[in-house]
Amino acid sequence: MKQKIFAFAKNNIYAGGEFAGTLPAARRALRPCGRQDILTSTARSGRAILRWGQGLAGFAIVSTLTFLGLLAITFFIGRVVPIDPVLSVVGDRATQEQYDAARVAMGLDRPLVMQFFSYVGDVFHGDLGRSVSTNRPVVSDLARVFPATLEMATLGILIGVILGVPMGVWAAARQGTWVDQIIRVFALLGYSVPAFWLGLVGLAVFYAGLGWVAGPGRVDIFYDGLIDPVTGLLLVDSLLVGDTEVFWNALSHLVLPAAILGFFSLAYIARMTRSFMLDQLSQEFITTARVKGVPEWKVIWVHGFKPIRVPLITVIGLSYAALLEGSVMIETVFSWPGIGNYLTVALLNADMNAVLGSTLVIGAVFIFINKISDVLYRVLDPRSL
């Protein structure tokens, strides 16, 4: 029997079917690396610039359309939710007159489409409206809650990557051995454990029990508000003003929720790394490297790992985006004033400005991360040019 029954599957790092392929990068990676003449490659650089320009314009259009789609869907879902947004403003004892007045003030008396267009118009002027559940401009709310999530998610993804990637590579290199099995089971656990359960148990053990970490919240209450937000990231802000005490305290608060988030992303990252690596390690060029007498670590980390950096970045970008969407449950358990919580509360109150604003931010993050991994993709994969 021939080995190359599926010639097309060979180049396809995703054919394992585990890839939540969502990025344009993925699309390109799937293009079979067909035979290309050398001649065409010389004329390429000139056209590449043109294509970059077109790509940029295309990106702008696509992002705008995506945003609009996002807004439209969120907006209309928000309107069919059987929660009356006026009630979150006026409460349940308001009189009919007060209710009507608030309704008019919120612009809800106008036709839906009009409401949508005026909302979009405001958004283009940088005005996301006022949240009815906090009574503040959504922009300032987001400036408060998003950095909190950003901080936690970033540390989480760092933990996930720093541990997950080597674990995945190691498991793949030792496929079938007990090391592989342990790593697989460990990684799969991250898929299966309910976040809030783990959060509470983590708190009970490491905070209340062992006292290794600080408890819920971003920082001890006495430090709270001591540092003026510049970036909104406490770790950064505290270092900016040189307050190491706050820094360590904030870090101690951050470690546990970030570690739990890290565990979840680790699960995904390690799994995907393993599976990408397995694909690579079964490729012929790995044998070629061995034929050359290349040392095993180099075979794995240079020949095996280099080609998977691109899909891996996609995966990491995706998990990062997922963490940035905010894990409502972790945020709730850890009293973390993040965007996940904000959005959930807003949604449950039909606080549509807040919901739309948060969705926009999250969508922007998603698109931004997409773009970043796209750029990295160009840098890291010669086939992408």
Next chain:
Amino acid sequence: MSQSTSARLLEVENLRVSFPTPKGRVEVVKGLNLTLGRERLGIVGESGSGKSMTGRAILRLIRRPGQMTADRLALEGQDLQTLSERQMRNIRGARISMIMQDPKFSLNPVMTIGAQIAEALDVHERLSRRDTRARVLEMLEAVRINDPELVAQMYPHQVSGGMGQRVMIAMMLIPRPDLLIADEPTSALDVSVQAQVLDLIDDLVRDKGMGLILISHDLNLVARYCDRIMVMNAGRVVESCAAADLHKASHPYTQGLLAAVPRMKETRDTLPVLDRSSWSGT
């Protein structure tokens, strides 16, 4: 032609390679014996007859779950089977190297061609950057690559199949191995380039006393470039003869193969075909 003249470079006795299947282990190389001096040995046989597996087995590079066993596997008297993986690494590339069959899949897609060739050199020789580079370019030129500087910076997907094969050849020749296993090294080359490249390998055999195992299913080609020919079928050697005597081959399988090749001045109405029932594994 000369029959195994010089010292025994490679000795293989009772080489077996097997793979597990739902119906139990299946041997794809079934007790192959081979002794090679500093000469050119051709291995021919149809697809799936175990040619490539034999080559890999010599390098101890059969992948799991495949398994190989041999009563003897020695390079210049040194038993390869007793070597540790680390010692084996020193043998690979430097002493025995193998031109892999399919350059499209056998070159690392994200490393430049230059880097991949240089790596083959680096592993075994301590050379300065500049020297390495010079050697790489020299080697690329030797395999008739037109613009070595440019090609050295290209990635495998940017070169044609034929160029890929030549890159592969360069990469495996650069550490100047004692024994070269060439697995279909020229199947994607134009007929004219094919001749040039094979001449290059031929030179090395003559000048450096390199041993060559040339794997192919092109009978004409093997006849032209080898001293000795082994014909494989279904994991067994069915015939072994001097290249010049190929057309006199006695084994019906070999005869069948020879007869099946169409000729330029074709007059036959049908080509004779092998009676596979007595040979084929599938």
Next chain:
Amino acid sequence: MTAISLRNLDISYGDTRVVQGVSFDVAEGESFALVGESGSGKSTVLKAIAGLAPDWTGEISVLGQPRSHGIDRAFSRTCQMVFQDPYGSLHPRKPVDWVLREPLRVHGIGARDARVAEVLAAVGLDQRFRFRYPHQLSGGQRQRVAIARALMLEPKVMLLDEPTSALDVSVQAEILNLLKALRRAQGLTYLMVTHNLPVVSFMCDRMAVMNKGRIVEIAPAEALHDGGFNDAYTQQLYAASGGAEPTT
């Protein structure tokens, strides 16, 4: 009557024109070869005829019918194509039987079991292969299945794109014999792409030589016996293929 007639055919992929000004006729019942270097556009010509490379200008007609730029059902019953790569031209998850019944299903033709058995016999495949999956078949066997599939609709014209280049000599011989026998038995017209001149010598009546997207020479197959070619490229090709010297 001409089975295939090409007039001034230009074919492009996107911006790059791959084939330029190709014209030739293939008579009914003839076996016509298209040879040339790798990448010269041979497969592209075949694809254009079949409707798989829709971006072409010029004229193509098959059995007197001008070709549209796409694929149509009626055409599928007059002309079929066999591809180069026996590993890629069969659906990896469908057994032989399914693959062979598909054309009949598409065209609503009955008596499928009998027809499948008949065609399997025609391509020299034993009935025991009927329920195998492609991965259980050798390259030669797969190519036979591909040929069998093309024959299911009883076409008059077959486009053969290097049907044997992926196979070794012994299997190649079987396939070539089979094609030759089929042509004789069913009066088929072949347009066959190859880069192997001896194969042309065995299989074909006439040949067209392509180089860089153009036809440089059209010659009878007998020219291979003595190397009587006019074009320089053809001569070079001929020489590198070993010329007329006996090979064994």
Next chain:
Amino acid sequence: DTPANALIVAQNIDDIVAIDPAQAYEFTSGELVTNLYDRLVQYDAEDPTVLAPGLASDWEVDAEAKTIRFTLRDDAVFHSGNPVRSEDVVFSLARVIKLNLTPAFILAQLGWTAENVDQMVTADGNSITIKYEGDFSPAFVMNVLAARPASVVDKEVVMANAVDGDMGNGWLNENAAGSGPFKLQGYRPAQMVRLAANADYFKGAPKMESVIIRHVAEAATQELLLESGDIDMARNLTPDQIRGFDSDAIKVETYPQAAVHFLSFNQKTDSLTDPAVWEAARYLVNYKGMTDTIINGQMEVHQAFWPKGFPGSYDETPFGYDPERAKSILSDAGIETPITVSLDVINAAPFTDMAQSLQASFADAGINFEILPGTGSQVITKYRERSHEAMLLYWGPDFMDPHSNAKAFAYNSDNSDDNYAATTTWRNAWAVPEEMNAKTKAALTEADPEKRLEMYRELQADVQQSSPIVIMFQAAYQVAMDPDVSGYVNGATSDFVFYRLVEKN
């Protein structure tokens, strides 16, 4: 551990929408307003059941002229340093009416409108004259003036921050301008509130220099924080958590609350209109089973609309869990069972537990509840639309006068769909019998306090006997705190939460 001069409280504060006294209408914002602002008269920390002088040192009631004259005390100072003047009081009351945000209806009951309020509330030197329209007992009027929206704001500061004619509403939702025992040092929604002691408070500076309320939504997290000593007080623990506490390590205090919990049947649902169903329902609640277990300490059995412990309460609990009796009531009335109705409930403990318990006990008599949990806003939306069938909900008085509840439970003058009223009766589409409506009106105007209370008791007995509203429990509030903490006062509503007297030893 927490510092000696600060009280750290963990509480779920994400209900806060507004903290401007003219707008604040949630539980938690009520607490803030109480600690940040003063009213002319108020229920105060020393005894939250007694109406005490606030910014007014004394007052004269002229029931005939429907006028009350307050004399302002002279030592009260706003946090800004401005003295509290009578103009500030007039401004504050008028502001509520003119802004006409939700709580405005409380003051508007006195017949005040945006047009007439400037005549109804007037200042003269350090005295303030307040007039009202309508036949109200003065006790009722005083209670209204002790309600949250009557808080006094610093006119100068507020108007300095007014934008687009909002009378400082936007600014006051992020800041405070009161004279209360605490200043607002920081407020971040759903995150934290930081209060600093007002050293110049006219009733004496609070003992604690600061009170920090930290938003912690998870009860389990609050428990962990409390046990680890990182907070002094946990405000949202469940009875089961509290039961688990070791009394040496953690002190638990229970405060009866004014809110009553009830099960109500929408009269637009045909199967629920028969009074026999209402009656049977009263025997199908496992009152004791619930108060002994799932809501132990959080609620006690109370079957009338005005809470126990307040003047005018009716403390009879004639109904007990008796499924047999319920069954015979239903069969005597010829009601066909099973009846299947949906039961809307807020998707949080203890409501879902209570709903499940009701589901189990009602099933005995063939009334099958299909529980529909929803968020607070979702449930209220439905309730307001009268599109529910059965509803498990609670009601807290807007101000501490029995009329606040009588209006909600015993009055519905117009049951038509377009005459929305924020009452339990209208929202359950219960057309209250005319005589009951009349009785409610009469009680409101009755001048004799004792007679008035008696009238309310009668009303309660009537509603208790026959109405589609099954009042089951009165809430209690449990607060767990460090044993060192004392002096925390928690009255019957969130308006009566005082941090002023808290001390730590």
Next chain:
Amino acid sequence: MLSRDWLLDDSPATRTQATAGRAYRMILALMRNPLAVLGAMIITILILAAAFAPWIAPHSPVGQDLSSRLLPPSWANWMGTDELGRDIFSRVVYGARITLMIVALVAVISAPLGLIIGAISGYFGGWIDRILMGITDVFLSMPKLILALAFVAALGPGIENAIIAIAITAWPAYARIARAETLTFRNAEFIAATRLLGASHSRVILHHVLPLCTSSMIVRVTLDMAGIILTAAGLGFLGLGAQPPLPEWGAMISRGRVFILDQWWVATMPGIAIIVVSLGFCFLGDGLRDVLDPKQGGKS
């Protein structure tokens, strides 16, 4: 007839034999992977528990007994009792039905939806692709739980609506995978050959494209099951999943979380059930990956 040799026959004589043989080979391959076997066993137990819940569960899943609430695990109540005195073990057993329903319905709704959208998008390319992928991207860039929440809020509470909501959030990922996969073979010769036979686009998509995407889809779906169960649990956490008193595991954990410090079993027992079942699906998915992965095709 059903002998091993019959199944493993290289030259099956009938269609059935060929299909059975293929399935048998796969099972054999799966059996060689101990974790996959474990996974399959767990799923089997789940299915059995769901099917025979009334016979397995010692108590009623909704039978309250307020006097014996929050009892620790014992012989009478293997997993203890919950806040309303219900037997947690019985609830977990009955909960298997809901979990299975969630898993099955989501698989039935979102996998085919994603598969078809992805296959169409990848097969046709061009503007169809752009539009479909644009929509997919919009759904993808929306926070998943929020989207689900919004749908539940819009559709009203109830487990069916929760399932629909989850399904709606799950399809875009599948569409992406299906599209990516389709792209790899949309230019394959077997597709061209089929088109040449006169087959319509819909036929090609249905009979040629989809079968090739399904195996990776199956793998992916089994792996996602864990996430789906957890999303349902997350909805339960926010109070919008199953209606009480349905013994949905996520809602059970969610309700039990206030007891986690003192009565750990209330939240932990259903938590363990979720973990075990999720792991089961993951193991099985992982095993299936090895068996169904086309790249491993040459081996089997």
